[in-house]
Amino acid sequence: MKETVYKNLFTPLKVNGLRLKNRITMAPLYLGYAGPGGNVSPLILHYYKEMAQSGAAMIMVENAGITPVGMGSPRTLRCDHDRYTKGLETLAEAIRKEKALAGLQINHAGRFAYVPEPVAPSSVPAFGKTPRALTKKEITTLQKQFAKAALRVKQAGFDLVELHGGTGYLLAQFVSPRTNRRTDAYGGSLENRIRFPLEVLKRVKDAVGDFPVGYRFLADEWLPDGLKPSESVVLAQHLEKEGIAYISAMGGTYESFFLPEIVERGKKPGYMVSLAALVKKAVKLPVISAGRISTPSRAEKILKEQKADLIGLARMLWVDPQWPQKARKGDDRAIVKCSPKCDACLQLVMQGKPAFCPKWPKDRRAVYKDLFH
Numbered sequence: 272m273k274e275t276v277y278k279n280l281f282t283p284l285k286v287n288g289l290r291l292k293n294r295i296t297m298a299p300l301y302l303g304y305a306g307p308g309g310n311v312s313p314l315i316l317h318y319y320k321e322m323a324q325s326g327a328a329m330i331m332v333e334n335a336g337i338t339p340v341g342m343g344s345p346r347t348l349r350c351d352h353d354r355y356t357k358g359l360e361t362l363a364e365a366i367r368k369e370k371a372l373a374g375l376q377i378n379h380a381g382r383f384a385y386v387p388e389p390v391a392p393s394s395v396p397a398f399g400k401t402p403r404a405l406t407k408k409e410i411t412t413l414q415k416q417f418a419k420a421a422l423r424v425k426q427a428g429f430d431l432v433e434l435h436g437g438t439g440y441l442l443a444q445f446v447s448p449r450t451n452r453r454t455d456a457y458g459g460s461l462e463n464r465i466r467f468p469l470e471v472l473k474r475v476k477d478a479v480g481d482f483p484v485g486y487r488f489l490a491d492e493w494l495p496d497g498l499k500p501s502e503s504v505v506l507a508q509h510l511e512k513e514g515i516a517y518i519s520a521m522g523g524t525y526e527s528f529f530l531p532e533i534v535e536r537g538k539k540p541g542y543m544v545s546l547a548a549l550v551k552k553a554v555k556l557p558v559i560s561a562g563r564i565s566t567p568s569r570a571e572k573i574l575k576e577q578k579a580d581l582i583g584l585a586r587m588l589w590v591d592p593q594w595p596q597k598a599r600k601g602d603d604r605a606i607v608k609c610s611p612k613c614d615a616c617l618q619l620v621m622q623g624k625p626a627f628c629p630k631w632p633k634d635r636r637a638v639y640k641d642l643f644h
Contacts, residue, residue, distance in 0.1 A: 277571040280294050280295065280582070280598060281294070281598075286517055287517070289372055289431065293326070293328045294574055294582055295326070295570075296330075296331065296583050297327050297329065297330045297331055297588050298561040298583030298584060299376045299433070299435075300585040300589060301344070302620060303620050304626075305349075307345070308349070310355065310358050311361055315348070316362060316365050319332060320365045320368075322592060323373075324592065325592040328372060329372040329373075331375075331376055332375045334378045335420070336351055336380075337350060337419075338416050340384060341378070341381070341384050341386075341390075343380035343385055346625075351420060359375065359429075360427045362375075367428070372430040373431075374429055375433070377417065377421060379416075379440065382450065383525055384402075390402055390404075392404065392451040393452040395449070410467065413471075414474045417475055418471075418474040418479075421479050422478045431483035431516060432482065432484055433487055434468070434471065434485070434486050436488055437521045438524055439523075439524025439525055443498070445464055446468060446489070447489075447498040449496045451464050472510065486518050489503065489521060490503045490522055490546040493522055493536075494524070503550075504553040508553055511556050515556065518550055518554065518558050520547040520549075520550045520579075521546065538611035539563065540564070540565055540566075541564055543560065546560075547578055548560075557580040557581055558579050559583045560579030560582060560583060563611065564587065565608045567598035570582040587609055589609075589616075590628050590631075610630075615627075615628070
């Protein structure tokens with residue numbers, strides 16, 4: 272077979288002092304693989320080792336909680352105490368051994384937290400629960416918790432940390448006019464609404480020094496009264512001024528993901544690319560695009576048209592960890608694709624079970640099931 276080289280896809284890129292060997296990154300993906308209590312489990316170690324062996328340049332581990340009251344689910348990694356550092360060290364080492372950069376995303380779920388009394392910028396109900404509005408003192412405490420968690424990421428041996436400002440979680444809840452109805456310095460005008468994430472970033476950078484800090488970025492809530500790109504790009508520009516390493520653009524929250532029109536949008540290839548392109552026009556730093564980028568040819572086109580600088584693969588890489596290797600050979604047809612008609616993994620996660628793909632070979636599925644406790 273004649274070898275095809277996707278020149279843009281396999282061109283190295285420097286991001287805040289880090290050298291990415293190609294433009295393929297693993298976007299954060301929650302699959303319920305953490306151990307009980309938020310510990311690094313044998314399953315999560317196996318999974319991320321497999322992802323790192325794929326040939327992707329950077330692997331972003333998903334959604335580690337900065338405080339017990341901000342956890343999104345019982346099987347979410349934790350980064351809120353030094354007792355978790357040892358397990359995280361093992362995880363970082365497993366990824367880096369495979370010659371991939373290792374990142375860890377830190378998060379507070381806010382009004383979506385899996386706790387009896389969630390907290391948020393304002394008391395805006397979410398799925399039958401009304402969160403309690405944060406006090407100014409609690410806001411300062413949260414900023415310090417983000418900084419301490421980021422420092423643990425650095426101490427555990429990761430190459431970078433990512434702040435989770437996507438999916439409608441706490442950082443995004445402050446920015447959104449829909450979920451932030453405060454009347455103090457953290458609410459009202461856009462300048463006030465972006466204050467919290469910018470102050471979090473400053474505290475994090477003060478704690479970790481020249482350690483790279485990225486940002487998972489909600490560009491559009493896809494809700495009539497939600498955050499729109501016209502406002503979110505202003506945050507992107509401020510993040511750039513404050514020294515963020517890159518922006519990983521995405522759209523939607525748990526309140527829009529299941530709307531019929533958004534479900535249909537999510538079935539289309541590259542359905543979030545336009546959001547990355549909007550952000551890229553507003554900033555000069557590297558921008559990651561994700562959202563069902565199923566083929567190398569599509570990824571190459573996105574890079575060639577300068578709609579993004581990096582490609583984020585989540586389920587695509589999970590379904591077929593050989594995606595980058597097949598892309599390098601130009602063997603696009605051999606890639607096993609995630610079907611837009613299938614939501615088996617999502618259904619399992621929503622039931623509190625670990626996710627498996629029906630397209631996996633039996634032996635791979637057996638290994639994952641055997642490692643799950």
